[in-house]
Amino acid sequence: MARPLLPVLTLLFALPAGAMLWQGADLSRLFSTVAVAAPADLLDGCGDVPEAVALAEELRDRALRIERYMAALDTKKAEIAEAEASLRDHLGNVRAQKGRTNADRDGATQAVRTDIDRLIALYDQMKPAEAAAILTNLPADFAAEILMRVQPEAGARIIAAVDPRQAALLTAQMGARSVRTP
Structure with a gap:
């Protein structure tokens, strides 16, 4: 049963x-x-x-x-909900840090550009013979960069005042920079 x-x-x-x-x-x-x-x-x-x-x-x-x-x-x-909240907080902190870093970097880049613009304006105002004397004592790539950024008329007068061998070197550096930079 x-x-x-x-x-x-x-x-x-x-x-x-x-x-x-x-x-x-x-x-x-x-x-x-x-x-x-x-x-x-x-x-x-x-x-x-x-x-x-x-x-x-x-x-x-x-x-x-x-x-x-x-x-x-x-x-x-x-536990998962707590971990998600923690990750969201951490992500927010990372994004805020990234924003501050980008702002700092942009500020530093702008400061460098301002300094370069001031330097270029200075060379634009100088007499060609004085600027040529200074540029011949600078590294060739730095001098070529300055010559690329000054007013074309001022750059032509400065190159004309430089020793012909140094002028050829600076012109080659300027051409090489133009080829590297699209």
Whole structure:
């Protein structure tokens, strides 16, 4: 008589769970009531059937494991949310740092351009012979850069005042710079 009772009990427990799954209901509610219910409540009238007792204990153990798993998932979700918030804060800080760095670099670049413009204006105002004397003592690439940036008329007068060998070298440097810079 104990053998036919096991399939009946299985159906008794499986059919409501299957119906809830079919309807899309939340099974955690079902498991939480099973875990809270005492085995005696589950086994009203079936306490003398060892298979029913074993099944009830197995279901209770599974419900407890599911509850622990759900609690662990909730903990992991909270940890992930905290990590996401931390990453968002860090990303905001990095973006702000990048903005400050770009602003600093742009300011420094602008300061260098201003200094170069001042230097070029100075050479534009100098007499060609004086500018030629100074440029011949500078490194050839730096002197060529200055000559490339001064007014064309002033540059021509300065090159005319430079020693012909030095003028050829400066002209070659200017040509090489023009080829390197698109």
